[in-house]
Structure formats: C-alpha cells, structure tokens
Amino acid sequence: MTDTPRPVVLLTDFGIADDFAGVCHGVILQRAPGTQVIHLTHGIAPQAVLQGALVLRGTLRYMPTAVTMAVVDPGVGTERRAIAIDAKDGRSFVGPDNGLLIPAVEEAGGVARCVSLESPDHRLEPVAPTFHGRDVFAPAAAHLAAGGAISDLGPALDPDSLTPIEIPVPRPAGDSLIGQVWSVDRFGNASLNLGRAEISEVLGDASRAELVVGKRRYYAALAETFANVRPGELLLYVDPYGFASVAVNRGSASDMFDISPGDEIAICPLVEA
Amino acid sequence: MTDTPRPVVLLTDFGIADDFAGVCHGVILQRAPGTQVIHLTHGIAPQAVLQGALVLRGTLRYMPTAVTMAVVDPGVGTERRAIAIDAKDGRSFVGPDNGLLIPAVEEAGGVARCVSLESPDHRLEPVAPTFHGRDVFAPAAAHLAAGGAISDLGPALDPDSLTPIEIPVPRPAGDSLIGQVWSVDRFGNASLNLGRAEISEVLGDASRAELVVGKRRYYAALAETFANVRPGELLLYVDPYGFASVAVNRGSASDMFDISPGDEIAICPLVEA
C-alpha cells in the first residue's frame, strides 16, 4: 500500500440525476480513504459503448496517473467479464469486458497485466445484477487506488482474450467523404469520425465545404474557432480532440441539422461560383 | 478537533444547474479546510422529502463514516427546526426537522445525541430565509466534520420530539398487490415500494407478471437483469437497493407507462395460457 492513494477517474453513462455516481464515490472513500475522485463525465449516452471508449481515449492524456473506472455496460449481470488492467505506462483501468477500455489502454501503452474481477474480498456481496459499478468496479478501483496488487482481484487473463471494439472509419463516395457523428456536445457541436488530415485531403484548398445530411445541403466555412465566422453561421473546425466538427457560432448545429450520434454527414469541397 | 476531517456527504434537491451545491461545498471548505465532499445526489425531485429520505437510507451503507448533510426542505425559513444528530454508529446528520433524516438515522442505529441548530457561531448571519443549506446546514456540517462537538451547535433536543415520516406500504387488492412508484431513474426504470419478499408472495411460481397502470395492462418477465430479456421487452426485477422495479431492456419504462413518483401500479401473476 502506498501512502497517498492514486486518484480515481470515473466515466459512466449514469447521468447525474440519480445517486449512482455518488454511491460509487462513497464506496471508493469507504475502502480507500483520502482518494481524490475526478468525475470525468457521467454524460455518456445510455449504453453508448463506442462513445465512451472514444471519450476515454481522447481525454486520457489530460488525466493524472490514476485508476480509471469506466462503466457503460449494456451486458451488466450477464456472462460478460468484469476486468481490471494495468497498462504499461503505469495507469490502471477497471470496467466491463466489452471493448470500452481498449482504445484508452492502447493509448496507455497496452496491457501489462489483466485480471478477471472475481475475488469476493473485493466485491460487495451479494453483487446486485444491475449495478456492478457499485458492487464490483468501485471496490476494485479503490483497491488499486490504495496501492493494492491487481493480482488480488482475481485470476489473470490472456490479453488476447479481451473483447475488442470496432471504431467506424469514414468512407469515400465520389469526391465526398462520408463521416459519422460520434458525439454532440451541450453547445450542439457535432464531432465526426474524421481527423484534420482527412479533412485536408477531401477539401484540398477549398475554404468552404458542402455538407450533405440526408437530403439537405449546407455550406460551412472552414475556420479555427467559432468567432471566425458571423453569429448564426455554420463552420467546420477541428475540435479540441482532433476530430472534425460542425458548429454554429452562438447557435446549435444539432438543432439546425437534427442529427444524433450515428448519423452520417457527407463532406465535399464547395467550389466558389 | 481531529487531524483529518470526516468526509461530508451531500444529498439535496438543488439540482446542478445552479450554484447552490457548489456554494455549500465552498462554505464547508472555508470552515473545515481539507474536507472531502461527496455529492451523493442533488437530483432529488424538488421538495420530495419522502424520496430524499428513502435514497438517504438506501445509500447509507455505501458511504464512509461521514457527516451527511441533507436538504429537501419545503418549509425553509418557517418555524420548522434545523437539526443535527449523532447516530449510534458514529455517523452524523444535519438537515431540516421534517422527517428527511429519520429513516437513515434509524439505519445508523438510532439517535445518540440531537440538537437544534441555533448557535450564531455556527451559522452565517444574517441567515437567508430561503437558503439554510448555505447559512445553517453547511456551517454545522463543517463543524462536525472538523471534529467539533455537536453540543456547540445548539440546545439538546428530545429524540422523541423529532418530526417522523410516513413511508407508504403496498396494499393487497384481490390477487394483486398495489405498489407506489417512489422514483424513476435516468434510464426510465421505475422503483416501487415493494421488496423481493412481497414480489415472491404475490407472484408465487409465475415467471411473468401482469402490471396494471391506470386502465392499461402490461406483461413483464421476471428477470435478474436487463439483458435477460429481449431489447424492447418489459421486465420486473429487484433493483440494487432491494426494491421491485420495472424496466425496458435498452428502453425506458417511464416513457412506455407515462408514470411519475406517487403513481400506483398493481401487480399480479400472469397465468400462461
């Protein structure tokens, strides 16, 4: 056991209207007094494993060397395994074996050690079949935060046995690139599964893009930040995590488009008349 | 005064759109530096004292030995007393004398000492008549967290004088049991005032239940967890706090039923045809 516990970072789809996140916080402080908890987000869309995995990966470099507990878990209470992973860079991860943790663990250098959470000493028995966050993941995170060994938590797993996750890639169609909305934030800004390089490739030297959403067409200025365009104007920019995003300065792109995660947007250069 | 403050657990109906919860956090750190604060929930429905009391009781065993400050307080600023309670198990409680704290205090072994919060040294004067959380409860919680004596906070109260709370019980009607919805969570799962034993009693060996909501009838599978039924299917399960709950796998029971806390649901066995 170390003197000062590592912080615990929580990412879930619990929302904050209920007590779920607070209860996990309580379990962690009960079993590892003094632990600092960062509520990274509880706003992952319900059961949106892919969104959770991408947020976890994208934010990892901004977190201290911590224990990350992530819960987006449509299979809670079924045969899917509960796992803990020590990554090669010294970070640890706790969550369901459904792919949620994998992109972040790869960002953290890959798996050093990996176990199945089966030790009754580090679970709250009887485990509720619908709340492993409280009864399985929080006690495991507390144990790791307090400096306990990962091997105490259960039998070792072969890293190759971990459930993978498929991250959708954009696909070309004529002179367009078709991307997928993977998140919409509180300001209505919609991030796509496209990076800066892909935007440059499809748009070339054009300073404006045509966006096709369903049967509707929109024109967006390429810009670095919101205030580079007029209020109410649409822009295409690279978001703080490196993803192409569409926004309306002082407005909401998601309201204008009526789009949700999973929807497709085609992007092509707009040739100025 | 002890060296390390006890944590403070906050439960309120303040929501988190405003600064109310953050201001209470500030007052606690101002008066008891270093205190760890657990925001258990600020999502209790406005003025829903019964819901707050049940959440407080149900989550208590998952919290560290702490000072709980709970504020769901329709009578703020009136003659209702503000109180602090040391429970027999070493936990302390601060809140309005409207029954909110009582079920949790009973869970914590009952009242050891109890006072009325009247000492001007442990209030922010002048006390705002509509925000006792900031001006009365947070300073008292900070004092107790830092190891101060409960007797500093005001005159002792007779525990028998505390305002009780009535917890509604289910009632039988023919071969049905009529329960009351006491909460609906972010996923649309609705918890009832029925435990596992009562469900077993009314349903016997049946593996499916009929639910009557108003004039509509629904059929729900008895299941341990969401993924035990098909997506879109209704299930009746025991929630993580031991209450019977209705849910839709990958959907929302509250959307399907249009139910709110206080509504009644009749449950009876479904005889397979």
Add this chain to the structure above:
Amino acid sequence: MTDTPRPVVLLTDFGIADDFAGVCHGVILQRAPGTQVIHLTHGIAPQAVLQGALVLRGTLRYMPTAVTMAVVDPGVGTERRAIAIDAKDGRSFVGPDNGLLIPAVEEAGGVARCVSLESPDHRLEPVAPTFHGRDVFAPAAAHLAAGGAISDLGPALDPDSLTPIEIPVPRPAGDSLIGQVWSVDRFGNASLNLGRAEISEVLGDASRAELVVGKRRYYAALAETFANVRPGELLLYVDPYGFASVAVNRGSASDMFDISPGDEIAICPLVEA
C-alpha cells in the same frame, strides 16, 4: 511552492453533459497533485458573460481563499487576452479578459497584480483554439494553486487595460421600477437586478406588489420565504444573494410568466381595494 495547494473553484458554461469540466479537473490534478476542486457551477447559460460575472461576485464570500478559474468565453481563440489576477485580499483569478472576472475581483479588493497568460511552460501546446479551459486556464490555475508566482505565467498587464463589464441598472417609469431578469434557477425562481433597498423604495408600505410582464399583470405578496404564502401563490422576496426575486410557492414562476434572463418586469405597489 507551498505544501498544501490552495483549492481551485471552477465556474463555467460547460454544462456537465460533456467531459469539459472533468478534463479541466484532470489537468489541474496532473499539474498540482492534491488540489481540491470545487465545481461551483457549470450551469451558466452558454456564453452569458454577465450572468457568470454576477454569480462569481455573489458567491465569492462563501468560497475559501482559492484560485477561481472562470470560463464563459464567446471570444475563445480570437485576439481577446487570457489573464490571471492576484486580488488584494489574497484570492487569485484566471479567465478570459472579457469582463467576466471584474466584479468578483472588485469584491476581492481590486487588482494587486495582473498578467497575460502567454508562457508556453504553463499552457498545453498546441493550444486548441476552442478549448482554452483545458489548454490555457487550467494549467495556469494549477500553477497558482501549487504556490507558483503569477509572474511566471506571462507579462504584466496594466489593470486599467482590462476589459470592463456593464451591469444593467433598474430604471423608474412613473410609480413603477423596471427591473431585468438576470437568472432563473432550477425551481423557476427569477432573480432581478433590484436589491432590498430598491424594493422598499418603490413599494413603500404596501404588502403586495403588482408585476407587469409584457401585457400581463400579476399580483405578488411580499414575503420572507416560500412557505409564508399559500401553495401556488406568487411571492416577491429577497433571494439569498440580496436580489429581489419572484417565485411561486411549490410551483415555478418562470413557467407562469414564461420569462428568461434579459426579460423586463415592472414592479409597483398594489393599493388594496
């Protein structure tokens, strides 16, 4: 560097549906381990600089001596400066130079020292043009929290060069006073830019007020707290920050009035018939 970091108080318009606030928390703990973070509020309306400035000023006296990081920043990524201020009372402030910090800094005794956040050692490079909270303000707040000198963060600024903010004042119209709604809280209570003195002046000895909202007229009782009027009844009271507010006991004034921040309400005495 001091032994124990000062707490950091966060006020933003980030909301809590996304990871923005959690990421800032992570950056602070990465660079200043052990710092306690108070999430004062992330519920400022998007880009509502005036509302943010008033909340920051009104809540300051309830916060410990801390580093306040405030971000309501419509001009993010443009030429507007990013600044840090040491106030004369020992508090520090970090945020955009758009007037947001000014009323709170005045409350804290005024500017002792002020710098422009330009040092690459205390920014996350490359700085994302749309997320200075993460890349500029959080690293600066962490540096100050850990006891670092404000002069490390960039070149000194003339306090007279800081961007001011205009706070709207009520205006008389006949025997009425016309106030402006500056916030609506979760309970639907609407606070106006009027203090207790101004209410006394316009209402005199009257115990009821007439409120004019657009073309509609309402009658409100003057009261100290909600429960002083009947359920469903409208009241005019002084809110916990000293502002005149309109509320409905056990209801929502904003639902009754359909009002939003910026709307005007005329108040005059109601002469009892």
